Amino acid sequence: MSPGRCCGPTPAPTSPTCGAPRTAARCSPGSSPSPWWRWPPAPGSANSSRPASTTTRRAASRTSPRCSTSTTAWATRGPAWGTRRPALAEPKAAHTPRPPFPAASFPTDYVRAVFGNREPVLEEILRDSVLERGLPAIQVDDNAGRILQLLVMLRRPRHVIEIGTLFGYSTIHLARGLPEDGRLTTLEIDPAAAGAARRNLDRAGVGERVEIVVGDASGYLATVPPESVGMIFIDADKKSYARYLAACFPLLEPGGLLVADDAFAQGDFSGESAEGGEGERERKAIHAYNRAVGRSPRLFSAFLGTRNGLLVSYKG
Numbered sequence: 470m471s472p473g474r475c476c477g478p479t480p481a482p483t484s485p486t487c488g489a490p491r492t493a494a495r496c497s498p499g500s501s502p503s504p505w506w507r508w509p510p511a512p513g514s515a516n517s518s519r520p521a522s523t524t525t526r527r528a529a530s531r532t533s534p535r536c537s538t539s540t541t542a543w544a545t546r547g548p549a550w551g552t553r554r555p556a557l558a559e560p561k562a563a564h565t566p567r568p569p570f571p572a573a574s575f576p577t578d579y580v581r582a583v584f585g586n587r588e589p590v591l592e593e594i595l596r597d598s599v600l601e602r603g604l605p606a607i608q609v610d611d612n613a614g615r616i617l618q619l620l621v622m623l624r625r626p627r628h629v630i631e632i633g634t635l636f637g638y639s640t641i642h643l644a645r646g647l648p649e650d651g652r653l654t655t656l657e658i659d660p661a662a663a664g665a666a667r668r669n670l671d672r673a674g675v676g677e678r679v680e681i682v683v684g685d686a687s688g689y690l691a692t693v694p695p696e697s698v699g700m701i702f703i704d705a706d707k708k709s710y711a712r713y714l715a716a717c718f719p720l721l722e723p724g725g726l727l728v729a730d731d732a733f734a735q736g737d738f739s740g741e742s743a744e745g746g747e748g749e750r751e752r753k754a755i756h757a758y759n760r761a762v763g764r765s766p767r768l769f770s771a772f773l774g775t776r777n778g779l780l781v782s783y784k785g
């Protein structure tokens with residue numbers, strides 16, 4: 470949960486909606502002595518092309534997240550995205566700062582000036598969901614919503630999955646971009662949020678194209694046939710991002726898009742953790758996701774500069 474996400478009519482409340490029951494993330498300090506995504510790779514490892522120098526070893530131990538590799542090692546296997554990136558292209562990653570990163574400024578007012586005010590139906594949905602129903606205003610910002618719609622319009626997927634519906638704000642944008650024969654399945658663990666989403670989707674005129682599945686996202690993802698989904702948007706509990714990556718990658722068809730929100734790992738995610746705390750675990754989990762995606766030879770990825778950052782990956 471990030472207060473910076475609030476673009477609703479009130480400041481973001483600190484409701485623990487996003488702290489609904491979680492499966493423990495598999496990130497554990499020091500759980501793997503030689504993660505596959507670490508740069509530089511250990512000498513002699515699969516992605517090593519040269520012996521590690523003292524300098525590079527020091528850089529790696531200073532900057533590498535300490536997340537287990539087990540959930541994401543699959544991403545290096547199978548047919549590569551082009552060829553594996555040359556060794557010299559990567560060492561900069563060793564200097565990646567650990568999250569949290571310095572707060573970035575986003576020109577919200579300028580974006581609003583260009584695109585105009587939010588549509589009345591979206592304004593009503595936000596007011597009703599946040600002020601009347603007390604749901605947290607942690608939906609995507611309006612420009613991120615436009616980007617989601619744009620990505621769907623460009624990709625024209627027949628099936629889109631969203632992980633983390635809340636009251637359906639991003640869902641509406643995704644659904645609006647669908648082609649004629651497209652459908653969207655959105656996954657939400659909180660029944661109250663899912664109920665609000667159903668009403669909001671109908672209100673926005675996209676209800677017929679969207680199925681809401683209430684429950685832990687992992688249960689539904691396990692039922693989806695491999696390579697059958699054109700786009701997946703991940704925006705649920707941050708600690709599970711690596712788990713979602715492992716679950717979603719096989720479901721994407723070649724050419725499919727994987728999009729993760731909060732990719733800049735900034736803000737306060739404490740409301741998304743049942744244990745509370747500073748949200749440090751969430752930030753590390755997002756960072757581990759970013760690194761895993763960035764290193765995968767099967768995904769071509771780029772950050773899109775929304776307020777909280779989207780990481781968009783194309784499966785080759």
Ligand SMILES: C[S@@+](CC[C@H](N)C(=O)[O-])C[C@H]1O[C@@H](n2cnc3c(N)ncnc32)[C@H](O)[C@@H]1O
Pocket residue numbers: 486487488489490491492607608609632633634635636637638639640656657658659662684685686687704705706
């Ligand atoms: C950040 S909000 C989603 C916001 C929404 N995508 C938007 O921008 O309008 C995250 C949502 O994920 C849900 N969630 C958390 N853990 C989940 C899980 N394991 N399975 C499904 N949904 C989950 C929370 O209840 C919350 O509603």
